[in-house]
Amino acid sequence: MISSFTQRHDGERLSGVYGGGGPDRATAVLLHGAGNGSKERLTPVGEEFAGRGCGVLALDFSGHGESTGELRELSLRRRFEQAVAVIDARVPAEGPLILVGFSMSGQTVADLVRHYGERVTAIGLCSPAVYAAEAWDVPFGSGNSRFSAILRTPDSWRGAPALDALRAYEGRAVLAVPGHDEVIPSDVTEAVQDALTARSQYTRLDIPDAPHRLGLWFHDHADDRREFVDALLVEGWTATRAWMAKQLPAGRTVATTRFLSGGWSSQMRALTLDDGSDLVLRSFVKPFFRHHAPGLLNREASILTLLAGQDGIPAPELLAVDATVEHSDHPSLLMSRLPGRVRVDEEDLVQRLDLLAAQLVRIHRVVPDERPRAYQAWTSPEQVRVPDGALWERAVDVIRREPPSYEGVFLHRDFHPGNVLFTDDLRISGVVDWVETSWGPADLDVAHCSTALALLHGPEHGLGFRDRYEAQGGRRLADGTDHLYWRLLDSLAYAPDAGKLAGPWRELGRTELTPAVLGERLEAYVDGLLQRYA
Structure with missing residues (x-):
């Protein structure tokens, strides 16, 4: 039976509902969004979980529903602290948790995942939002508040700590995506999806006719509500x-x-x-x-x-x-499984770069009985998205032409430090990830590895990789603007969000590779290419 309760916390009275389940059953914690969100509109979702034998816990954050407090005084930090206070008071210690967050509570779910760790067996994110680190402790305020200013800063969310928390999560995860989300930008949704697919048992649930407020939608659409809960409770893998x-x-x-x-x-x-x-x-x-x-x-x-x-x-x-x-x-x-490990650190870098170049030369010497498919470009002048500025316009103009003629070779097509394994005595023990293998110009493999090196170790290392490749006896590469075409065709595919490449690198210890750092390195690398080859 689900019943109401109130709980004092930090000078306020929080209103919630709790019930159902048993000592060995998971508790579904339902967290509403911002604005006029409340636990009441999530009642049918709670009943759906209770009908499957789960415990149910929902609360009104302060300033919402039947809780006291002022909405303008609430913050992301206080939402997290209020959720923790209610969970710790109502759910048995070490009891498994299913966390369901709508809109702003996507951030709260990520904060709770970091806090409760392996207790969290499943998460459901419905039109989720994530926020810049500097927004976490700032009161929401009203009108032209500091919180609103942070939200209005273009791409401020890209380095959100919530994305790192979701990227590390290994349990069941369901992302519910409405067909008409007028609040959450599609780039945010895709970033959340990228984070969840890193490790979780992931399912995406598209609801084509729904708007942003999925809590209201689930309230009135039983079939979609049941599908969402079913997806959260199924055992993955x-x-x-x-x-x-x-x-x-x-x-x-x-x-x-x-x-x-x-x-x-x-x-x-x-x-x-x-x-x-x-x-x-x-x-x-x-x-x-x-x-x-x-x-x-x-x-x-x-x-x-x-x-x-x-x-x-x-x-x-x-x-x-x-x-x-x-x-x-x-x-x-x-x-x-091959021996060795991926190396993205700076130690022994010069030796490793020479080994990478020599390994790429050996790959280009493979002569298959049957050629693989022709290479595919990963961007085009029509698709590329670059920051404003003359430098970027000039770079895009370089690839506004027919591809240069070339002598085809066997390409790995995704050759970079993340796909190469090294032994402790500095030998290459493995080359992995052969799904993009193609037939095309050797310049393209050199270009791709060069872009990665520029982002990972600095523009000068990307600019210098061609010389290392040729010194190891590599294929003859194009000259001048022809070679520049292949280099920019690769590097422009990572604009404007070079940071999307760095999630695995940060997992491997390169935490200083923020989106801002990578953006600066990409711009310096592109500038260096234009100066050298244009």
């Missing part, structure tokens, strides 16, 4: 585990699993078997890559088969692939 068990060597079982840092397009898990041997499971969870998985994973499977007979290219051994999700929850590929 069941089919994948069953499929994977059938692919293991005879008599072997998986003893432990852990995430591998450094992935961006897919989730990577290290599997240690009961005999101590190691495998890697690659799964496409992001909707874009899931959609393109049949081509990507089948291509990787064929390339790994090809490279099994190549000297000097340490690639994984293919065990199995399910690119069309016939047997697993997500498109997946199972392969051997």
Whole structure:
């Protein structure tokens, strides 16, 4: 039975409802949005959870509903503290939590995920918002408040700590996206999705006819409400585990699993078997890559088969692939695990850059019996989004032409430090991520690695990678503006949000690589290319 309660906290009286569930059942914590949001409009969602045997807890934040206090005095920090106070008072200690946040409470859910850790078994984010770090402790105020000024600052949310919290979360996650969100920019929604697909058991629930206020929508649309709750309560990865068990060597079982840092397009898990041997499971969870998985994973499977007979290219051994999700929850590929680790630090950098260049030269010497597909450009003059300014206009003008002629070679197409493994004695022990393998100009592989080096280690290292490649005996590259075309075709694909590449790098310890730092490095790199080759 769900009943009402009031709780004193920080001089205010918070109104809430709680009930249902049992000692071993999860409690669904429902958190309303800003403005005139309240627990009342979430009653049907709470009843849906209670009907499945879950506990239910909902509250009115101060200044909302039946709670006391002034809305203008509320802040993101105080919302978090009020939620913690109510959860700690009503939910048994160590009891599992399902956190559901609407709009502004997307931020609150992320704060609670960081606070409660493994107690959080599932999160549901409905039209979620995230905010810049400097907004967390600022009262909302009214009119032209400081909080409003922070929100109006273009792209202030891009470095939101909430995104890092969601990126580290490994439980069940459902992102509910309305078809007509007049409040939350689509870039914010995509950033939240990118964060959730890094590690969580992720599902995206699109509701085409719904507006931003999904709490009201669920109140009046029972089918969508039930689908949302069903998605939160289903156990993830069941089919994948069953499929994977059938692919293991005879008599072997998986003893432990852990995430591998450094992935961006897919989730990577290290599997240690009961005999101590190691495998890697690659799964496409992001909707874009899931959609393109049949081509990507089948291509990787064929390339790994090809490279099994190549000297000097340490690639994984293919065990199995399910690119069309016939047997697993997500498109997946199972392969051997190579020794070594990804290096994105600054130690031994010069030696590592020479090793990278030499390895790329060896890749370009592969002569396959059957050519892979022709390369695909990752941006175009029509698609590119760059900051205002003469520099960027000039850079985009460079790629407003037909591609230069070239002599095709075997391309990795996504060769950069994040896809190369090094041993402790500074040898390359693995090259991974072969889903984009193509046929095209060697300049394009050099360009892609150069962009990554410029962002990761500084513009001068990106500008100098061509020289290292040629010094190792690489293919003849284009001259002047032809080479500039390939370099800018790659680097402009990362404007204006160069920071999207850095999530895995930050996981690996490069926390100083903020969006601002990466934006400055990209601009300096593009300027350097124009000065050198234009």
